[in-house]
Amino acid sequence: MESLQRDLAAAAAEPEPEPEPNILMLLRLRDQMKQQLMECSTAVRASQEICHGHILEENFTMNNGQDLQRNVEEAKVSFQNKTLALQRIQLMVALRNKMKENDDDSRMITETMKRIVQLSMAVIEYQQQAREKEQKLLDIKRKRFSLKKAGEQKLLQIHTMMKKQKEEQASMKVTKMMEKIHNDFEREKQMTTIIQNVFQNIIIASRVNWAEDPSLREIVLQLEKNVNFI
Amino acid sequence: MESVDGAVRTLPSIGRLSRGLLFGGVHGRVGLSPSSRLLPPAPPSQENVDSQKTTFLLRKQWTLYSVTPLYRFSDTHLKDYARLLSAFIAAEKQKGLAVEIGVELGIKVAISSLPDLRGSDRDQAAILVQLSSRSPASPKNSEEKVIWSGWFCSVSGDDFSENVPEDFTCLPLFLANGAESYTSIVGSWFQKTFDCCFRRLAISPLNLSWMAAMWTGCKVDKTASAMELVFSVPHLPQPLDISYAIHPEDAKALWDTVQKTPGEITQEEVDVFMDCLYSHFHRHFKIRLSATKLVKVSTAIASAHCDGIIKFLQSQYLTGVLMLLTELAISQIQ
Amino acid sequence: MAVLRPFDKLPALNSAVLLLVSSDEGLQQKLAEAILREKKNFKINIHLATSLPLPSERDHLRPRIDMIVFMIDIKSKYSLKNVEASLAYVDASFFLGKVCFLVTGVGRVNCCSIEMNAIWKLGEIYSSPVLFCELEMEGIRVATAQRLLRMLQICAGHIPGVSALSFGSLMRSSAND
Numbered sequence: 001m002e003s004l005q006r007d008l009a010a011a012a013a014e015p016e017p018e019p020e021p022n023i024l025m026l027l028r029l030r031d032q033m034k035q036q037l038m039e040c041s042t043a044v045r046a047s048q049e050i051c052h053g054h055i056l057e058e059n060f061t062m063n064n065g066q067d068l069q070r071n072v073e074e075a076k077v078s079f080q081n082k083t084l085a086l087q088r089i090q091l092m093v094a095l096r097n098k099m100k101e102n103d104d105d106s107r108m109i110t111e112t113m114k115r116i117v118q119l120s121m122a123v124i125e126y127q128q129q130a131r132e133k134e135q136k137l138l139d140i141k142r143k144r145f146s147l148k149k150a151g152e153q154k155l156l157q158i159h160t161m162m163k164k165q166k167e168e169q170a171s172m173k174v175t176k177m178m179e180k181i182h183n184d185f186e187r188e189k190q191m192t193t194i195i196q197n198v199f200q201n202i203i204i205a206s207r208v209n210w211a212e213d214p215s216l217r218e219i220v221l222q223l224e225k226n227v228n229f230i
Numbered sequence: 231m232e233s234v235d236g237a238v239r240t241l242p243s244i245g246r247l248s249r250g251l252l253f254g255g256v257h258g259r260v261g262l263s264p265s266s267r268l269l270p271p272a273p274p275s276q277e278n279v280d281s282q283k284t285t286f287l288l289r290k291q292w293t294l295y296s297v298t299p300l301y302r303f304s305d306t307h308l309k310d311y312a313r314l315l316s317a318f319i320a321a322e323k324q325k326g327l328a329v330e331i332g333v334e335l336g337i338k339v340a341i342s343s344l345p346d347l348r349g350s351d352r353d354q355a356a357i358l359v360q361l362s363s364r365s366p367a368s369p370k371n372s373e374e375k376v377i378w379s380g381w382f383c384s385v386s387g388d389d390f391s392e393n394v395p396e397d398f399t400c401l402p403l404f405l406a407n408g409a410e411s412y413t414s415i416v417g418s419w420f421q422k423t424f425d426c427c428f429r430r431l432a433i434s435p436l437n438l439s440w441m442a443a444m445w446t447g448c449k450v451d452k453t454a455s456a457m458e459l460v461f462s463v464p465h466l467p468q469p470l471d472i473s474y475a476i477h478p479e480d481a482k483a484l485w486d487t488v489q490k491t492p493g494e495i496t497q498e499e500v501d502v503f504m505d506c507l508y509s510h511f512h513r514h515f516k517i518r519l520s521a522t523k524l525v526k527v528s529t530a531i532a533s534a535h536c537d538g539i540i541k542f543l544q545s546q547y548l549t550g551v552l553m554l555l556t557e558l559a560i561s562q563i564q
Numbered sequence: 565m566a567v568l569r570p571f572d573k574l575p576a577l578n579s580a581v582l583l584l585v586s587s588d589e590g591l592q593q594k595l596a597e598a599i600l601r602e603k604k605n606f607k608i609n610i611h612l613a614t615s616l617p618l619p620s621e622r623d624h625l626r627p628r629i630d631m632i633v634f635m636i637d638i639k640s641k642y643s644l645k646n647v648e649a650s651l652a653y654v655d656a657s658f659f660l661g662k663v664c665f666l667v668t669g670v671g672r673v674n675c676c677s678i679e680m681n682a683i684w685k686l687g688e689i690y691s692s693p694v695l696f697c698e699l700e701m702e703g704i705r706v707a708t709a710q711r712l713l714r715m716l717q718i719c720a721g722h723i724p725g726v727s728a729l730s731f732g733s734l735m736r737s738s739a740n741d
Contacts, residue, residue, distance in 0.1 A: 029578055036575050036721035039728075043571045043657065432674040435639075439677075464639070465590065497679055504641075520642035521587065523675055536674070 378408030454530030579607035580720035586635035661728030
């Protein structure tokens with residue numbers, strides 16, 4: 001795209017001939033230079049901070065934004081409340097003024113107010129009664145609940161006791177059986193010992209040489225075994 | 231802004247200073263011009279538009295005016311209005327002499343209503359005023375020649391007419407064809423009787439480029455005439471006019487590539503269309519048309535001049551063109 | 565250097581430099597003369613250009629530019645395109661109040677070739693003030709010159725306590741709300 005580029009410097013207009021640099025002008029120049037310095041340093045600082053300040057800035061602005069939003073909300077809410085309160089006050093004042101006039105309207109207003117008061121008192125009474133009844137109901141419910149709990153506990157106790165009894169019975173049976181077996185076992189042991197002794201004595205009394213016959217030797221050695229230590 | 235007010239009053243009139251869309255704005259945002267317009271619906275079927283009635287509107291040069299709402303105008307008293315108007319005209323013509331209503335007058339006034347020229351049922355029906363005279367030499371029963379005609383109309387001016395109080399009729403667009411003297415006489419009668427105000431409606435180059443874009447896209451069955459744009463170059467010692475003629479098929483092809491959503495045109499599409507035409511011209515002639523002022527657009531549908539002169543060439547798109555003109559008239563009134 | 569930067573050169577004492585960019589040289593000249601005729605107590609230097617970038621040969625001779633005014637003529641679409649193309653050659657830090665868009669020719673709305681949306685958008689995107697004026701009228705020309713002069717003083721840092729950064733918020737149009 002060809003574009004005409006002409007950079008003409010228009011004649012730098014000389015203002016009124018430069019006055020002597022008096023104090024005022026010097027002060028003005030000093031202010032100018034201060035301002036220009038401030039602008040330049042701001043620009044420098046801005047360009048330096050751009051790299052790492054970027055993200056921090058974002059967070060900062062977001063937080064600020066949220067705070068400001070909250071403030072705005074609160075301000076709105078409080079304003080609305082104040083408007084409501086103000087309207088209420090205005091209404092009361094208007095009502096009072098109206099009452100002072102004491103004509104038909106105000107009489108109707110007084111009657112309506114009285115009726116309102118009666119009804120509200122009745123409402124309050126009924127509410128009170130309702131509340132008492134509710135309270136009683138609550139108490140009864142609570143008692144029933146605690147009774148139920150007690151009943152449950154007792155049931156649990158009974159249950160555990162019955163279980164224990166059954167266990168004991170079962171174990172007693174077992175012990176009896178064990179005793180019987182033990183007694184039988186003892187008797188058998190004794191009988192076996194007696195029989196062993198009898199056989200031993202028979203073989204010894206027969207004056208047979210039991211060491212020569214292997215089968216006889218086995219029998220005699222077997223008879224030596226003490227049954228109690230098996 | 232006070233500065234512009236001052237400008238309105240004191241600038242020498244090479245073309246009058248005009249206050250318009252820039253600082254008027256009821257649209258909320260000052261200086262807003264529509265960024266997109268809906269295309270007029272497809273030309274209605276023939277039975278809706280009685281082509282025989284509206285043929286006389288075609289191929290004539292109409293001068294555009296914008297009219298503020300008329301007070302206490304009713305459709306039923308058209309004959310009375312015609313009588314009063316003819317008396318007024320006769321009085322104006324023979325100022326100073328007494329005139330009786332009912333006597334044979336040289337100029338006859340006919341006011342009728344054209345119910346078909348409207349956009350929707352909420353629009354007011356168009357009102358046609360015709361001045362006809364009999365040439366003094368011909369015999370009594372010969373045809374009367376229409377010497378001047380003008381018509382009020384309002385096409386899709388609903389948003390405007392809704393906000394207007396009772397007793398007011400909204401017909402913001404007025405088109406006149408004929409001698410300027412009759413226009414001023416009829417205009418002043420209407421102004422006096424119905425307390426309205428007539429103002430010449432000028433079309434800015436921006437709106438002309440909208441019209442060029444909108445009308446290029448319309449389908450025409452017969453072989454269309456070429457699309458022509460006329461530019462005037464400012465700041466030259468001798469006035470220079472550049473006329474740029476484009477083959478209608480090419481123009482339509484270009485517009486079809488530019489337009490995206492059928493039925494709606496946006497400002498960007500119009501800009502792109504005009505920029506293509508300008509850059510094509512620049513490539514060949516090295517003249518930047520964007521620095522000149524677009525003064526006239528003529529397509530196969532209609533032709534419009536920036537001084538507020540319009541010529542309809544097709545009856546199908548008549549309502550579409552009228553809709554755009556009504557919009558311009560309304561924005562000038564507001 | 566093709567791109568204009570605001571703080572790349574040191575300022576001169578008690579002087580300010582204004583750059584006018586416009587495709588219409590006659591109007592530019594008239595405005596420059598009107599500004600020069602105003603009473604002021606500092607040296608002013610007005611540079612005129614039809615578009616940016618400025619030719620780089622004279623770069624070392626050019627002083628620091630304090631404010632750029634882009635002139636858009638409402639009657640010519642070309643001026644808007646010219647300005648849009650030139651904006652690319654201005655550094656982003658210039659748009660902190662040292663750039664201003666001046667829309668001329670607003671007295672003749674019937675000859676308007678530009679849609680106002682484009683101009684408002686331009687002002688918003690570049691967050692710079694948009695001024696409207698009609699330079700063919702003497703009174704308005706003088707008023708615009710005074711306004712620009714005041715803005716130039718602030719941009720050049722001659723007014724202590726007021727910085728060009730505040731232009732963005734102070735000059736926002738109330739129609740935006």
